[in-house]
Amino acid sequence: MNLDFEQPIIELEQKLALMKSQLGANDNQNPAISTAIKTLEDEILKLKKETYQNLTRWQKVQLSRHPDRPYTLDYIENICDEFIELHGDRNFSDDLAMVGGLGTIEGKSIMFVGQQKGRNTKQRQLRNFGMANPEGYRKALRLMKIAEKFNKPIVTLIDTPGAFPGIEAEQRGQAEAIARNIQEMFKLKVPVICIIIGEGASGGALGIAVGDQVLMLENAWYSVISPENCSAILWRTWDYKEQAAQALKLTAQDMLGFKLIDGIIPEPLGGAHTDPLSAYQAVKQAILQTIDNLEKISPQERISQRIDKFDNMGVVNE
Amino acid sequence: MAWFNRKEQGITTPTTEKKETPDGLWYKCPECKYLTPSSEHKYYAYTCISCGYHERIGSQEYFEILFDEEQFTELDTNMYSADPLQFVDSKPYPKRIATTMDNSGLKDAVRCAYGKMNGIDITVACMDFGFIGGSMGSVVGEKIARAIEYALQHKTPLIIISRSGGARMQEAGYSLMQLAKTSAKLALLAEAKVPYISLMTDPTTGGVSASYAMLGDFNTAEPKALIGFAGPRVIRETIGKDLPKGFQTSEYLLEHGFLDFIVERKNLKAKYTALLKMLK
Ligand SMILES: [Zn+2]
Numbered sequence: 001m002n003l004d005f006e007q008p009i010i011e012l013e014q015k016l017a018l019m020k021s022q023l024g025a026n027d028n029q030n031p032a033i034s035t036a037i038k039t040l041e042d043e044i045l046k047l048k049k050e051t052y053q054n055l056t057r058w059q060k061v062q063l064s065r066h067p068d069r070p071y072t073l074d075y076i077e078n079i080c081d082e083f084i085e086l087h088g089d090r091n092f093s094d095d096l097a098m099v100g101g102l103g104t105i106e107g108k109s110i111m112f113v114g115q116q117k118g119r120n121t122k123q124r125q126l127r128n129f130g131m132a133n134p135e136g137y138r139k140a141l142r143l144m145k146i147a148e149k150f151n152k153p154i155v156t157l158i159d160t161p162g163a164f165p166g167i168e169a170e171q172r173g174q175a176e177a178i179a180r181n182i183q184e185m186f187k188l189k190v191p192v193i194c195i196i197i198g199e200g201a202s203g204g205a206l207g208i209a210v211g212d213q214v215l216m217l218e219n220a221w222y223s224v225i226s227p228e229n230c231s232a233i234l235w236r237t238w239d240y241k242e243q244a245a246q247a248l249k250l251t252a253q254d255m256l257g258f259k260l261i262d263g264i265i266p267e268p269l270g271g272a273h274t275d276p277l278s279a280y281q282a283v284k285q286a287i288l289q290t291i292d293n294l295e296k297i298s299p300q301e302r303i304s305q306r307i308d309k310f311d312n313m314g315v316v317n318e
Numbered sequence: 319m320a321w322f323n324r325k326e327q328g329i330t331t332p333t334t335e336k337k338e339t340p341d342g343l344w345y346k347c348p349e350c351k352y353l354t355p356s357s358e359h360k361y362y363a364y365t366c367i368s369c370g371y372h373e374r375i376g377s378q379e380y381f382e383i384l385f386d387e388e389q390f391t392e393l394d395t396n397m398y399s400a401d402p403l404q405f406v407d408s409k410p411y412p413k414r415i416a417t418t419m420d421n422s423g424l425k426d427a428v429r430c431a432y433g434k435m436n437g438i439d440i441t442v443a444c445m446d447f448g449f450i451g452g453s454m455g456s457v458v459g460e461k462i463a464r465a466i467e468y469a470l471q472h473k474t475p476l477i478i479i480s481r482s483g484g485a486r487m488q489e490a491g492y493s494l495m496q497l498a499k500t501s502a503k504l505a506l507l508a509e510a511k512v513p514y515i516s517l518m519t520d521p522t523t524g525g526v527s528a529s530y531a532m533l534g535d536f537n538t539a540e541p542k543a544l545i546g547f548a549g550p551r552v553i554r555e556t557i558g559k560d561l562p563k564g565f566q567t568s569e570y571l572l573e574h575g576f577l578d579f580i581v582e583r584k585n586l587k588a589k590y591t592a593l594l595k596m597l598k
Contacts, residue, residue: 163547163548164556165547165548165552165553165556166548166556166557167553167557167559167562167565169548170546170547170548170553170565170566171574172574173532173574173575173576174528174546174547175527175528175531175532175545175546175547176532176576178528178547179497179501179527179528179529179530179531179532179533180532180533182497182501182529183502183504183505186498186501186505202485202525203485203494203525203529203547206494206497206498207528210498222491222494223490223491223494224485224486224487224489224490224491224493224494224525225487225490233487234408234487235407235408247403247405247406247407248403248487248490248491249403249490249491250490250491254491255491258402258491258492260491260492306502307502307505310495310498310499310502311463311499311502311503313492313496313498313499314455314457314459314460314492314495314496314499315456315492316398316399316457316460317397317398317399317400318394318396318397318398
């Protein structure tokens with residue numbers, strides 16, 4: 001599936017591929033041919049830059065949800081030399097919308113936690129579209145406490161359209177589970193890095209997103225509500241999702257400007273899905289460097305900086 | 319009636335907000351249509367003497383109910399909303415705020431105060447649903463954070479009375495971070511072993527339930543309040559089924575282990591006093 005603004009680029013890329021495929025072994029020596037190829041390549045690059053440097057907020061939301069975009073386990077499996085997945089909340093069940101486990105990067109052990117989306121219909125249902133239930137949040141907290149116990153840094157990867165709104169979710173205390181996580185994450189003695197890799201919707205995202213460093217991928221979004229639901233509430237229809245995305249100012253660049261996040265991890269031109277290996281590399285480097293910086297600070301100092309940072313969020317008149 | 323013995327007194331705070339009654343003299347219960355003199359309705363803490371229906375009251379009424387002789391000192395009375403996103407929907411956010419201020423006589427959706435409850439020093443933060451659905455933006459978050467700070471500094475028990483549809487959309491990312499800010503402050507309060515009682519009233523949903531409302535040492539609620547993370551409409555649309563009777567009520571939450579007790583408003587002051595005395 002291609003997004004509408006991807007289409008012209010993809011068409012040019014197909015044309016380029018076709019041109020190249022029709023070349024014989026000696027055709028490269030013809031300067032006219034190599035010039036034509038170079039011209040087309042330049043044209044593609046120019047169009048890509050024009051397109052991706054001028055994306056609207058809604059187009060970024062579309063990119064964040066691109067069906068080929070790497071998900072949490074894609075990052076973990078491609079970043080880690082070794083990964084052991086850990087399951088269950090020890091109380092009710094194993095929520096497949098929330099995954100976690102211990103991994104190593106360059107010999108360093110890290111606890112990973114994150115929402116997981118599915119790529120095909122069956123997987124999407126299995127992962128509940130990345131919408132965790134209370135047991136998912138409790139599983140996440142359990143793993144984070146294990147990390148604290150064994151003095152390992154924590155990396156959370158956020159990618160959710162929201163915590164699941166269902167009967168059982170309410171019955172088992174969705175609100176309590178999220179509130180508990182938010183509060184407990186402030187007290188963790190180990191470094192906590194949170195990366196919004198796709199969608200960061202509301203309390204369902206924040207439930208694993210209280211950290212010393214909160215980073216966003218370049219084309220991720222993070223806000224109090226999705227553009228669709230915002231539109232439904234304010235305009236009583238889903239049709240104003242583009243206006244809602246504009247009004248919510250939910251992009252990584254917006255959020256950094258408001259100082260509600262600490263940094264942006266650049267994506268390859270065209271988005272993470274066009275060159276996943278580069279995206280994995282960028283995330284891996286960000287994790288290693290951030291852990292390195294955070295480990296220079298004492299646990300007490302980290303906690304008080306973490307609290308102060310969130311305490312300063314908000315703008316009021318008085 | 320020992321549980322609720324207080325005298326009519328002049329209001330000691332600048333706010334002039336008053337609960338509206340049909341003609342100022344009578345209160346007609348929306349549940350059972352029972353008619354009662356307004357003064358009597360007030361005497362019963364704005365609950366129906368016939369069916370027990372709890373009228374949706376605001377901070378002024380709760381302060382009068384909880385504080386001895388209706389005496390209290392309000393904190394941060396001048397704080398009001400900014401417009402960090404320049405948010406515009408059907409009207410610009412500052413206009414919405416200004417209109418709501420005029421109509422409600424309130425500055426935002428929470429008021430905080432300290433005073434004495436049966437002689438015990440307490441700090442209370444109380445939400446006002448009348449202000450954009452009791453929604454939590456930067457002002458609510460900051461005022462609650464400062465009320466927690468006050469309770470922490472003065473080692474007074476804290477009571478937060480929630481009545482809110484959740485986070486305020488017009489402050490988007492800022493509103494979301496108020497969940498974190500208030501929860502962080504409560505963690506500090508807990509560490510100092512200062513008691514915190516959360517009272518959930520009708521309704522308490524969204525970002526408020528997913529932060530301070532659920533983080534009490536004691537989670538309590540008024541009878542028959544709607545309490546939940548997702549609103550019933552959203553759940554119904556998501557699962558495409560009707561919701562069971564009594565779903566997301568105080569009684570449902572008590573049954574599933576998320577409340578310590580349900581308290582009728584007319585017993586609120588006596589019960590909280592008894593509880594806090596046991597912790598001394
Ligand atoms: Zn009645």
